Amino acid sequence: xxxxxxxxxxxxxxxxxxxxxxxxxxxxxxxxxxxxxxxxxxxxxxxxxxxxxxxxxxxxxxxxxxxxxxxxxxxxxxxxxxxxxxxxxxxxxxxxxxxxxxxxxxxxxxxxxxxxxxxxxxxxxxxxxxxxxxxxxxxxxx
Amino acid sequence: xxxxxxxxxxxxxxxxxxxxxxxxxxxxxxxxxxxxxxxxxxxxxxxxxxxxxxxxxxxxxxxxxxxxxxxxxxxxxxxxxxxxxxxxxxxxxxxxxxxxxxxxxxxxxxxxxxxxxxxxxxxxxxxxxxxxxxxxxxxxxxxxxxxxxxxxxxxxxxxxxxxxxxxxxxxxxxxxxxxxxxxxxxxxxxxxxxxxxxxxxxxxxxxxxxxxxxxxxxxxxxxxxxxxxxxxxxxxxxxxxxxxxxxxxxxxxxxxxxxxxxxxxxxxxxxxxxxxxxxxxxxxxxxxxxxxxxxxxxxxxxxxxxxx
Amino acid sequence: xxxxxxxxxxxxxxxxxxxxxxxxxxxxxxxxxxxxxxxxxxxxxxxxxxxxxxxxxxxxxxxxxxxxxxxxxxxxxxxxxxxxxxxxxxxxxxxxxxxxxxxxxxxxxxxxxxxxxxxxxxxxxxxxxxxxxxxxxxxxxxxxxxxxxxxxxxxxxxxxxxxxxxxxxxxxxxxxxxxxxxxxxxxxxxxxxxxxxxxxxxxxxxxxxxxxxxxxxxxxxxxxxxxxxxxxxxxxxxxxxxxxxxxxxxxxxxxxxxxxxxxxxxxxxxxxxxxxxxxxxxxxxxxxxxxxxxxxxxxxxxxxxxxxxxxxxxxxxxxxxxxxxxxxxxxxxxxxxxxxxxxxxxxxxxxxxxxxxxxxxxxxxxxxxxxxxxxxxxxxxxxxxxxxxxxxxxxxxxxxxxxxxxxxxxxxxxxxxxxxxxxxxxxxxxxxxxxxxxxxxxxxxxxxxxxxxxxxxxxxxxxxxxxxxxxxxxxxxxxxxxxxxxxxxxxxxxxxxxxxxxxxxxxxxxxxxxxxxxxxxxxxxxxxxxxxxxxxxxxxxxxxxxxxx
Ligand SMILES: Nc1nc2c(ncn2[C@@H]2O[C@H](COP(=O)(O)OP(=O)(O)OP(=O)(O)O)[C@@H](O)[C@H]2O)c(=O)[nH]1
Ligand SMILES: [Mg+2]
Numbered sequence: 001x002x003x004x005x006x007x008x009x010x011x012x013x014x015x016x017x018x019x020x021x022x023x024x025x026x027x028x029x030x031x032x033x034x035x036x037x038x039x040x041x042x043x044x045x046x047x048x049x050x051x052x053x054x055x056x057x058x059x060x061x062x063x064x065x066x067x068x069x070x071x072x073x074x075x076x077x078x079x080x081x082x083x084x085x086x087x088x089x090x091x092x093x094x095x096x097x098x099x100x101x102x103x104x105x106x107x108x109x110x111x112x113x114x115x116x117x118x119x120x121x122x123x124x125x126x127x128x129x130x131x132x133x134x135x136x137x138x139x140x141x142x
Numbered sequence: 143x144x145x146x147x148x149x150x151x152x153x154x155x156x157x158x159x160x161x162x163x164x165x166x167x168x169x170x171x172x173x174x175x176x177x178x179x180x181x182x183x184x185x186x187x188x189x190x191x192x193x194x195x196x197x198x199x200x201x202x203x204x205x206x207x208x209x210x211x212x213x214x215x216x217x218x219x220x221x222x223x224x225x226x227x228x229x230x231x232x233x234x235x236x237x238x239x240x241x242x243x244x245x246x247x248x249x250x251x252x253x254x255x256x257x258x259x260x261x262x263x264x265x266x267x268x269x270x271x272x273x274x275x276x277x278x279x280x281x282x283x284x285x286x287x288x289x290x291x292x293x294x295x296x297x298x299x300x301x302x303x304x305x306x307x308x309x310x311x312x313x314x315x316x317x318x319x320x321x322x323x324x325x326x327x328x329x330x331x332x333x334x335x336x337x338x339x340x341x342x343x344x345x346x347x348x349x350x351x352x353x354x355x356x357x358x359x360x361x362x363x364x365x366x367x368x369x370x371x372x373x374x375x376x377x378x379x380x381x382x383x384x385x386x387x388x389x390x391x392x393x394x395x396x397x398x399x400x401x402x403x404x405x406x407x408x409x410x411x412x413x414x415x416x417x418x419x420x421x422x423x424x425x426x427x428x429x430x431x432x433x434x435x436x437x438x439x440x441x442x443x444x445x446x447x448x449x450x
Numbered sequence: 451x452x453x454x455x456x457x458x459x460x461x462x463x464x465x466x467x468x469x470x471x472x473x474x475x476x477x478x479x480x481x482x483x484x485x486x487x488x489x490x491x492x493x494x495x496x497x498x499x500x501x502x503x504x505x506x507x508x509x510x511x512x513x514x515x516x517x518x519x520x521x522x523x524x525x526x527x528x529x530x531x532x533x534x535x536x537x538x539x540x541x542x543x544x545x546x547x548x549x550x551x552x553x554x555x556x557x558x559x560x561x562x563x564x565x566x567x568x569x570x571x572x573x574x575x576x577x578x579x580x581x582x583x584x585x586x587x588x589x590x591x592x593x594x595x596x597x598x599x600x601x602x603x604x605x606x607x608x609x610x611x612x613x614x615x616x617x618x619x620x621x622x623x624x625x626x627x628x629x630x631x632x633x634x635x636x637x638x639x640x641x642x643x644x645x646x647x648x649x650x651x652x653x654x655x656x657x658x659x660x661x662x663x664x665x666x667x668x669x670x671x672x673x674x675x676x677x678x679x680x681x682x683x684x685x686x687x688x689x690x691x692x693x694x695x696x697x698x699x700x701x702x703x704x705x706x707x708x709x710x711x712x713x714x715x716x717x718x719x720x721x722x723x724x725x726x727x728x729x730x731x732x733x734x735x736x737x738x739x740x741x742x743x744x745x746x747x748x749x750x751x752x753x754x755x756x757x758x759x760x761x762x763x764x765x766x767x768x769x770x771x772x773x774x775x776x777x778x779x780x781x782x783x784x785x786x787x788x789x790x791x792x793x794x795x796x797x798x799x800x801x802x803x804x805x806x807x808x809x810x811x812x813x814x815x816x817x818x819x820x821x822x823x824x825x826x827x828x829x830x831x832x833x834x835x836x837x838x839x840x841x842x843x844x845x846x847x848x849x850x851x852x853x854x855x856x857x858x859x860x861x862x863x864x865x866x867x868x869x870x871x872x873x874x875x876x877x878x879x880x881x882x883x884x885x886x887x888x889x890x891x892x893x894x895x896x897x898x899x900x901x902x903x904x905x906x907x908x909x910x911x912x913x914x915x916x917x918x919x920x921x922x923x924x925x926x927x928x929x930x931x932x933x934x935x936x937x938x939x940x941x942x943x944x945x946x947x948x949x950x951x952x953x954x955x956x957x958x959x960x961x962x963x964x965x966x967x968x969x970x971x972x973x974x975x976x977x978x979x980x981x982x983x984x985x986x987x988x989x990x991x992x993x994x995x996x997x998x999x
Contacts, residue, residue, distance in 0.1 A: 016576065029237065032230060042242035057241075097781075
């Protein structure tokens with residue numbers, strides 16, 4: 001395949017039990033319309049399932065969505081699960097109803113970017129794009 | 143993941159990360175791809191059974207695949223899945239959702255699932271899927287299932303990559319059967335009537351039985367069978383798996399298996415050739431034909447002559 | 451004024467009966483100038499066309515409302531959805547709300563409870579007590595309603611897939627309090643169909659879910675006749691991004707599916723139909739929302755009469771609860787949300803709702819604080835007592851725009867219902883993703899309008915301001931999870947395990963047969979079998995549903 005058709009592959013997942021996937025689906029679709037290949041895992045995923053899927057699909061970034069307030073537990077758990085499957089290099093981005101005071105904790109836990117309901121969609125697309133680019137740079141075979 | 147040697151060793155050991163990376167690389171078709179493909183275990187590839195699963199949207203292909211995974215896992219087999227979904231013709235992006243139904247198996251190291259977008263490739267899709275099949279088989283998968291929506295020509299080609307093709311239908315999905323008769327019904331080795339719990343399943347099965355009987359060309363033991371399943375409840379899965387195994391054995395015992403493999407190899411080669419040809423052709427065309435052309439066909443022949 | 455024979459008959463029958471049974475709140479309703487406010491404003495000329503389309507409140511086709519005097523008789527129930535962390539905390543909040551003048555309780559459960567997992571299940575980790583109260587066993591339910599007499603309150607429980615289990619626990623608490631079951635009032639949501647397309651808290655596949663639902667219908671008709679056995683919900687369909695027309699169409703299509711399932715199970719239409727309740731969203735387009743409620747009422751009456759042949763007026767009435775639209779709340783300039791909620795609440799009241807929940811200003815950020823909940827309740831009280839809209843029935847009737855919109859919504863909703871019917875019905879359309887696709891497309895289009903600035907959301911894509919200080923937020927104490935798990939362990943230790951085992955075995959056998967499952971579930975909860983244990987038994991027989999995404 002030629003360079004110009006290299007696609008950004010990302011995984012959008014909903015960890016935890018909340019079923020409000022309007023936001024996750026919207027982001028998945030928006031990214032598709034921006035030219036990404038988006039693997040969507042559906043709702044109620046465990047961190048282990050998400051990490052395993054990301055590895056199998058060889059995605060360059062993972063987007064998580066949580067609206068139930070369980071993000072402090074779930075997002076870092078995905079980062080941890082990635083470490084366990086030898087994929088700590090895949091960046092994790094998170095969105096949902098997340099109070100600002102949680103940002104620092106999440107960032108320290110390895111979440112690359114955090115989006116809230118007010119984040120403009122261009123910013124989200126750009127963040128995924130950058131994350132993918134950076135990831136491809138890193139993983140080139142030497 | 144740094145070196146190709148490490149990657150190759152990883153594939154042989156069935157390491158998910160290596161397999162995932164390798165599929166991306168072979169899909170790209172670059173030099174690294176060659177080294178990987180060349181290093182794969184030929185015997186494993188030969189031994190693996192490649193099953194094509196196709197049918198109209200919503201027939202239950204992914205649900206069925208999920209059940210087949212569980213079935214094969216209970217027999218201790220290692221299984222690979224390639225789930226193909228269309229890319230958006232406008233943005234070139236794709237939403238790949240088949241694996242939703244298989245997520246429960248994700249952490250299982252012996253289940254390898256890969257979603258693939260058609261990427262609007264005229265050719266290329268067979269090449270990419272074929273390469274992924276090789277990597278999966280090379281990692282020790284005994285069975286590789288290719289799931290694709292059975293609507294267009296490119297999907298039909300994909301199906302030809304398989305040793306055994308199952309067409310999945312379900313009642314209540316419209317009168318598509320008539321339209322399908324001509325195409326997919328012809329290439330199918332197994333006809334699956336899924337959603338057997340829903341009204342209309344019996345009569346659909348009878349319809350299909352009729353179609354199959356019209357088709358007398360095949361030798362007796364290869365006449366397509368109609369299997370009834372309820373994928374959502376796991377019913378009829380054992381029977382379907384048995385039928386796949388029976389057919390596979392029968393094909394391997396006859397010349398058919400080799401024929402199929404050769405056919406699929408031709409397809410892959412053709413596909414790669416087209417992929418490689420396309421950019422060169424485009425280049426030649428755009429560099430040569432600014433003036434109005436009276437017969438594009440003649441021009442095409444001229445350009446073709448320049449490539450050799 | 452030309453009299454129409456129906457006007458007389460309405461006045462003599464419905465109106466008189468209503469006035470004598472429920473006198474109006476005031477002897478005379480007057481405005482500031484002392485002028486009398488009409489009960490129901492009517493056109494000068496009442497012709498057949500008017501009677502057919504609008505008619506009179508409390509009479510078919512119920513366009514103008516389900517009661518003849520509406521809020522002049524009794525105000526809507528002000529019901530605030532609340533419940534968080536532990537049963538003890540929620541119990542305190544309920545008692546506070548009752549003291550503040552709330553007239554109905556509304557219980558929110560945490561996600562593990564809604565999806566049928568105990569608090570100690572690995573899947574529950576991080577979710578216990580987060581979006582509602584955690585209920586594992588009857589012990590939690592006893593705590594939840596401690597010192598709240600169940601014959602005096604009406605309780606609405608937002609519970610779907612495991613509704614039978616929570617209802618059984620509620621019944622068991624009532625029995626312990628010595629309350630006669632006929633006196634139990636309230637509603638269980640019990641609407642699983644919308645979970646598959648909008649809310650996501652499903653457990654079992656559609657067909658066994660429908661069976662559980664009809665089991666509840668039947669058991670309640672015999673034991674708790676005053677309890678609403680289902681709340682057919684468009685709320686979440688709208689929250690998932692549907693249009694107003696889709697909200698009406700998909701909700702009523704689900705309603706028809708439940709009615710048909712109940713008929714197929716041998717239940718009698720005019721017995722269970724009166725116990726069907728509805729639940730709608732009220733969004734910010736005030737006039738469209740008012741028309742939506744009126745259209746839904748008329749369309750349901752017609753469907754029940756013409757499709758199913760219902761006879762009793764009570765079977766034809768669409769009675770509904772409303773919640774203001776959560777998805778319209780913004781995380782920016784959160785005080786603006788109070789204004790949004792006011793507009794939405796006003797639409798619900800002018801549209802004739804039977805009960806109303808108003809969202810709190812901070813809900814886009816977290817669970818609401820007590821102060822915001824109070825403001826939300828005060829909003830309803832201001833509408834009820836100061837705005838004047840409660841003094842006359844269906845105040846917007848006769849507006850050209852409202853009537854056109856009402857007709858249009860009804861017609862387009864009916865078209866969508868017909869399309870679904872022609873495509874083998876709701877369950878088939880869920881399985882093949884048709885309904886999900888419809889909602890997703892609408893949601894995507896709406897969001898795109900916002901992104902492109904074609905639709906202005908104040909404070910979000912226009913009129914932004916420097917963010918003020920972050921508001922004070924309510925947090926669920928992380929120790930809640932540990933405490934809940936410890937309690938559960940205690941319950942398991944203290945109960946009679948052999949009783950539980952045999953109850954669960956009987957339940958399993960019943961699930962495999964055609965038995966009504968309610969008595970078996972009731973027996974099990976009384977012996978403190980947990981929600982997760984009961985759901986696991988049913989999972990083993992029914993299987994689990996997985997969405998196509
Ligand atoms: N009643 C019934 N429903 C089934 C059965 N198998 C699958 N389904 C349902 O049918 C729907 C579609 O199933 P999928 O497995 O996604 O179908 P698919 O063919 O993979 O669909 P696409 O990937 O979109 O082409 C889902 O809602 C399943 O739950 C069955 O045997 N009986
Ligand atoms: Mg599929």
